[in-house]
Amino acid sequence: MVLLLIFCAPLTAIGEDLLYFYTHARTFDANLKRSEYEHDASREILKQAYSKLLPEVSAYAQHVNTRDRIVSSDNTLFAKGTTYYPTDSYSVSLVQPLFDYSSFVGVSKAKKELLLSDARYDAERKKLVLHVAGAYFNVLAAQNNHHSFMAEAAAVREHFELVKGRYNMGLAPVTDFLDAKARMLSVNADVIASENMLDDAIQALYKISGQMGQNFADLSPEMVLARPEPASPEAWTEMALAQNLEVLAMKHGVEVAAKEVSRLKGDHYPVVTLEGRHSWDDTEGTAFGGGSEVRKEELIVNVSVPVFKGGNTNSRVRQAASLLQAEREQLREKELAVKREVRVSYLGVLSAMSRADALKQTVEAQKTAVEAKREGFDSGLNTSLMVMDAERDYHYAKRDYAAARYDYIIQMFRLEHAAGKLSDTDLTYINQFLEQS
Structure with missing residues (x-):
């Protein structure tokens, strides 16, 4: 794997980690199971194709009971009457x-169809790696978002109680009290909304893995x-065009x-059987x-030469040729699309790196700003709204970081999926850097 994450020391994942959900998803995900059954079914294509080149043996048996009644005959040797006799064939x-x-x-x-089936099945397995990782980190993002809003709500609630006490003693203006109350109600609504988003993210992960999860x-x-x-x-694009499984499948x-075009053209040619x-x-x-x-033994050479089938053969060849061009356009x-996906993902990695580096410093700066605003509020230099804005910005920065x-992950x-390099070993690599909070 080319995913480069550098840590001071690898950590041991405990509980419901990435591999836990991926392991369950491999036996639960409906798309993968459907693809697996289709892949198994495709194994029969080659056997069916070979069967048309192998001998075909048939047996026939018949028993007939016959009743013949002679009504009249010019031959005097045969009298009128009824005769019964069996015939075995x-x-x-x-x-x-x-x-x-x-x-x-x-x-x-049929051999080409087997290669197509293998590529599609492998592509579906690689997609599962991406889907599980995406769903899992969506849960982590939603969980972090919810915890951040809860922490912000606790800080705002604490500040509201402080402002409320000062207001009751006549030491704070009514605007501070109303600002603190409004902000507390707003962040409480954010807590509820973030909880719903977390539940939806967990449900999405459940749809893939069959596991609800509680301790991520x-x-x-x-x-x-x-x-x-x-x-x-450019190097990633070159790899993708050579290794992307969906491109290979196409x-x-x-x-x-x-x-198929060649096969249908064969309907113009004679068929010889022994x-x-x-x-x-x-x-x-x-x-x-x-x-x-x-008793009879026969050896027969049959030659069948198609002469005219009402134009059906030519029509089917033209149809298959058009479908071939459609396949080529779909491949193009x-x-x-893969070239675009590679570029977008590559730049997305760099963008996520830059954002993470900047936001890490922003979190530290916002934490210092909150402390300064609180001290300013205690000394009467800052308003309650300024303190709560600082709290909001601090938690925004933590969520964004x-x-x-x-x-980035x-x-x-x-990027690796587009380049055809993603596998379950990549999940194993990332998993060693997960820990319980």
């Missing part, structure tokens, strides 16, 4: 294709961020469509007397 035939161009191409197409491990505060390696969006899809047939008919009588037992569109750290995961 058996046959076994074997048909072996000698030349069937469409079936031969069908095998080649958080990123270590000692985390230091580093630039992606290689330090060039390339295989183009190859499958091309094989047929061996053994039959036995045993008739124990006839209307005119006497029975027979006939996907490559452009935590969010920037989470965003997610943007780096997106």
Whole structure:
């Protein structure tokens, strides 16, 4: 993994960490299970294609009871009357294709379809890594947001009680009292809203993993961020075009469509089969007397030459050719999208790094500002509103700093996913830097 996180020392994750939810998601996520069943089903495609080149054996048996009634006959040897007799017939035939161009191409197409299925399944597994990480860090961000609002609410409530006491003693103006009360009601509403957002984030993680979670491990505060390696969006783009699983799947899809065009063109060519047939008919009588037992062995070469099918073959070839062009355009569109995704994610990593560095200093500065505003309020230099604004800005900075750290991880995961490098080992690497708060 090229995700570079530098810590003073690795920490051991405890409780409901990233790997905990990912492990459950691998057996719970509906999209992955659907993809797995589709992948298993695709294993039969090649067997079905080969079956059209193998011998086809069929057996036939029949027993007939016949009643013949002679009403009249010019032959004086056969009198009028009714005759009953059984007939037993058996046959076994074997048909072996000698030349069937469409079936031969069908095998080649089936092999390409297997590669397509493998790429799609691998892409879905890689998506699960990204989805679990995204959902998990969304929970951490919502949890941090909620805890921050609760801390702000506690600080504002404490300040409100202080202002209220001073107001009751006539030491603070009514504006300070009303400002403190309004701010307390506002932040209480923010606490409720943030709690709902946290619940929604937990539900999103549950949808993927089947686990609700209560005690989430958080990123270590000692985390230091580093630039992606290689330090060039062009290098990442080159990797993505060569390794991105969705791009690879679409390339295989183009190859499958091309094989389908060739397969349908084969309907213009003759089909040659070799047929061996053994039959036995045993008739124990006839209307005119006497029975027979006939055994027959036949070796037949069949040549079927399509001459005209009402234009159906040409129409299907034209249809498949158009679908092939559509697949190529879809591939081109996907490559452009991947290039954009790589660039956006790469710049997102750098942006998250810059924000985190700046916000870390902002948090320290805002903490000092709060202390200064409180001292100024105690000495009568600052108003109550100035103190609460400082408290709000301090908690905003803490929330934004935590969010920037989470965003760095997610943007780096997106970058690696776009480049086709993301795997569950990346989760293991990040997981060692999670700890219980």
